[in-house]
Amino acid sequence: MELTRRDALAALAALGGSTAGCTAPTADRLEHSEESDGSAGGDTDDAVAVRPDEGTLATMTAAAEVVFPSSVTGHREFVEAYVVGRVEDREVYRTGLVQTAAALDATARDWHGDGFAALDPVVRDRLLRNLGVDGAEGDPDGTLTDRVRHYVVEELLFALYASPTGGKLVGIENPVGHPGGTASYRQATMSESGENG
Amino acid sequence: MGSESGTAGAAGVDRTPSPDADVCVVGSGPAGALLAHRLADRGRDVVVLEAGPRFSMDDREERMERHIRGTGSVWGMGGERDAFASTGEQAYPLNAARVKGVGGTSLHWQGMVMRLHERDFEMQSRHGVGVDWPIDYDDLRPYYAAAERAFGVAGASDNPYAPPREEPHPLPAFPPSHSDSIFAEACERLGIDMHSVPNARNSEPYDGRSPCVGYGTCKPVCPSGAKYTAESHVGKAEAAGARVVDRAPVQRLEHDDSGERVEAAVYATPDGTEHRQRAEQFVVAAGGVETPRLLLLSESPQYPDGLANSSGLVGRFFMDHCYAGMGGRYDAPTRQKHVGFNTSETHQFYDDETPVEGMKMEFLNYAGPSPVMEAVRADTWGDELLGRLKDAYGTHIAMGALVEQLPREENYVGLDRSTTDDHGNPVPEVHWSVGDRTKQALERANEVQRAVLEELGVDVEWAVGPGNTGPAFHHMGTTRMGTDPSASVVDPDCRSHDLENCWLVGSGVFPTGGAMNPTLTIGALSLRAADALDAELSE
Numbered sequence: 001m002e003l004t005r006r007d008a009l010a011a012l013a014a015l016g017g018s019t020a021g022c023t024a025p026t027a028d029r030l031e032h033s034e035e036s037d038g039s040a041g042g043d044t045d046d047a048v049a050v051r052p053d054e055g056t057l058a059t060m061t062a063a064a065e066v067v068f069p070s071s072v073t074g075h076r077e078f079v080e081a082y083v084v085g086r087v088e089d090r091e092v093y094r095t096g097l098v099q100t101a102a103a104l105d106a107t108a109r110d111w112h113g114d115g116f117a118a119l120d121p122v123v124r125d126r127l128l129r130n131l132g133v134d135g136a137e138g139d140p141d142g143t144l145t146d147r148v149r150h151y152v153v154e155e156l157l158f159a160l161y162a163s164p165t166g167g168k169l170v171g172i173e174n175p176v177g178h179p180g181g182t183a184s185y186r187q188a189t190m191s192e193s194g195e196n197g
Numbered sequence: 198m199g200s201e202s203g204t205a206g207a208a209g210v211d212r213t214p215s216p217d218a219d220v221c222v223v224g225s226g227p228a229g230a231l232l233a234h235r236l237a238d239r240g241r242d243v244v245v246l247e248a249g250p251r252f253s254m255d256d257r258e259e260r261m262e263r264h265i266r267g268t269g270s271v272w273g274m275g276g277e278r279d280a281f282a283s284t285g286e287q288a289y290p291l292n293a294a295r296v297k298g299v300g301g302t303s304l305h306w307q308g309m310v311m312r313l314h315e316r317d318f319e320m321q322s323r324h325g326v327g328v329d330w331p332i333d334y335d336d337l338r339p340y341y342a343a344a345e346r347a348f349g350v351a352g353a354s355d356n357p358y359a360p361p362r363e364e365p366h367p368l369p370a371f372p373p374s375h376s377d378s379i380f381a382e383a384c385e386r387l388g389i390d391m392h393s394v395p396n397a398r399n400s401e402p403y404d405g406r407s408p409c410v411g412y413g414t415c416k417p418v419c420p421s422g423a424k425y426t427a428e429s430h431v432g433k434a435e436a437a438g439a440r441v442v443d444r445a446p447v448q449r450l451e452h453d454d455s456g457e458r459v460e461a462a463v464y465a466t467p468d469g470t471e472h473r474q475r476a477e478q479f480v481v482a483a484g485g486v487e488t489p490r491l492l493l494l495s496e497s498p499q500y501p502d503g504l505a506n507s508s509g510l511v512g513r514f515f516m517d518h519c520y521a522g523m524g525g526r527y528d529a530p531t532r533q534k535h536v537g538f539n540t541s542e543t544h545q546f547y548d549d550e551t552p553v554e555g556m557k558m559e560f561l562n563y564a565g566p567s568p569v570m571e572a573v574r575a576d577t578w579g580d581e582l583l584g585r586l587k588d589a590y591g592t593h594i595a596m597g598a599l600v601e602q603l604p605r606e607e608n609y610v611g612l613d614r615s616t617t618d619d620h621g622n623p624v625p626e627v628h629w630s631v632g633d634r635t636k637q638a639l640e641r642a643n644e645v646q647r648a649v650l651e652e653l654g655v656d657v658e659w660a661v662g663p664g665n666t667g668p669a670f671h672h673m674g675t676t677r678m679g680t681d682p683s684a685s686v687v688d689p690d691c692r693s694h695d696l697e698n699c700w701l702v703g704s705g706v707f708p709t710g711g712a713m714n715p716t717l718t719i720g721a722l723s724l725r726a727a728d729a730l731d732a733e734l735s736e
Binding site (some may be wrong): 014015064066068069070071074080133135140150153154157158160161163166167169170171172174175176177178179180181182184185186188189190 | 259261262265266297371372373374375378400402404409410411412413415419420495518530534535536537538562567568569570572573575576577578579580583586587590591
């Protein structure tokens with residue numbers, strides 16, 4: 001099943017996140033960090049700086065390739081649209097996400113000699129588990145493990161499984177958290193298109 | 198102590214007292230909001246003091262996310278402000294059962310709105326149990342209709358066990374679910390009648406609010422605004438001229454020298470100031486726990502046992518509805534968790550005499566786990582997680598039930614003087630237990646549920662019944678209504694027997710609780726009390 005920008009917009013719409021930066025992304029809105037590891041840019045008040053740096057998007061995409069089921073493709077498009085929408089007008093959140101992604105990337109370099117996104121997916125999976133992320137409780141103000149759980153793993157799982165596309169993988173086209181209308185609950189079988197198309 | 202009115206606080210929100218209030222209402226849940234609106238609409242000068250904050254509509258999706266991800270209290274309950282003691286045989290999780298804020302507990306309620314049955318008002322004279330209400334169904338009937346219009350109830354006249362009604366519900370009922378159709382086959386064979394559920398949830402646009410869009414998180418938060426909350430009538434009250442002051446917890450009521458009238462509500466504000474709100478009439482609408490607590494906190498030399506408590510019954514007869522439930526797996530998809538509300542029930546067993554306790558049966562649309570809520574809590578990811586989610590979702594099926602708990606004086610809400618809240622006041626003590634006869638009624642509810650599920654060929658995997666029941670979070674009975682001042686706290690108009698200008702509205706006044714979700718009756722009683730109070734002001 002291929003994830004698309006449209007899937008990300010559906011996930012965002014459910015969460016009250018902005019879709020403005022996704023529906024009409026333009027080059028001049030891109031705000032790359034000065035630092036390749038993505039650790040900067042978190043505290044700026046610059047209104048243009050709504051988009052996480054490329055390093056953050058690459059790390060999130062690489063994480064999605066691990067935490068999403070293998071039947072899913074199109075990670076980059078989905079993650080980019082979703083993450084950009086999620087951080088818009090949420091500066092504290094954006095800062096937390098960027099710093100956490102950067103710290104995860106730095107850990108990958110320490111442990112495996114390469115950035116998180118450059119590692120083999122099997123190694124990424126092992127790295128997350130060795131960090132204890134699988135058994136952690138997400139906490140945006142916690143340890144690195146707790147923050148990775150919150151900003152990376154839970155965020156991605158939430159984005160996927162609260163969306164019709166992720167729900168359909170399990171058998172529900174209108175999952176909890178998605179405003180999919182009041183027709184599907186009456187139907188005996190899953191609609192492939194879902195109420196929202 | 199005290200301050201002059203008319204000056205705004207440092208934060209720009211004026212929390213000083215209103216200078217010429219006719220009516221001071223304590224609490225802005227459904228009881229307080231409906232009454233405040235009706236009185237303001239009739240030109241009365243109304244001020245509402247709400248302990249909790251005013252929540253914006255703009256962040257409801259974030260509150261929903263907090264619920265789904267389990268990242269904290271959706272409505273900020275807990276901490277020193279909300280400390281309490283649970284001392285009965287049965288633990289009572291009070292802060293899961295209420296919300297402090299503009300709109301009150303309706304912010305997180307499920308939104309099921311049934312009228313009590315005629316016999317619920319006459320349990321003593323008909324069945325020799327509990328106590329009769331001093332009013333009957335006919336007294337409340339026009340107010341039930343008014344409350345249904347206020348809430349925008351979606352319902353149908355297809356329930357053969359419901360009491361008589363004079364007009365259709367304001368909105369059409371939500372159609373039955375797919376899983377209702379599964380239950381229908383078994384119920385048909387067993388001779389059990391299913392019917393629609395009256396929901397305080399828009400099946401169509403109503404009163405400026407959206408129809409349901411299927412977020413599936415009705416309880417604890419509806420991001421679309423389709424579910425009624427008392428914020429609706431707070432807004433209407435304000436539009437009609439009422440003033441609603443948030444973050445203004447009332448500390449105590451003070452009476453005059455004669456002891457016959459309340460003179461002022463003393464409330465605190467976030468800047469640490471205490472104010473005195475004077476008014477002609479006072480209405481306490483703070484729920485079945487905080488209303489008796491406030492009366493008990495208002496003790497004085499003249500009333501050492503608390504205000505309006507010459508009967509000694511303030512806080513006594515605390516009741517809740519007890520939950521019975523049962524579920525398992527069906528051999529085909531049951532299509533659960535698409536919406537967060539139910540569409541079918543049966544009230545067929547409600548008026549039975551053996552046991553005499555009322556019970557209403559629910560056919561759940563939200564049995565089993567939600568995939569997304571399981572996913573974010575799982576200790577794995579990738580294909581392994583998807584496999585688990587597929588195993589966990591799809592064929593769950595379950596029934597629920599509310600069972601009546603008759604009033605027992607040994608169940609009470611009191612003060613725990615060993616613990617104080619953020620203002621130094623003793624915290625509420627909830628002392629709750631479930632007696633043997635209630636347990637027998639729970640057993641009967643389980644019998645019916647088991648019969649239906651076995652008829653469907655379901656292997657029952659779990660049951661909640663006599664040994665492990667819990668409260669439905671309906672706080673009732675603690676300021677009971679009656680005509681005898683020695684045996685009740687308020688009169689049939691919800692005015693306290695002891696103080697002529699002190700009114701208590703909400704489920705605390707229920708002498709018995711039936712087994713129907715209480716909020717429609719709360720609304721009806723509140724509108725009726727508003728009429729009586731308005732008449733009093735006109736004299």
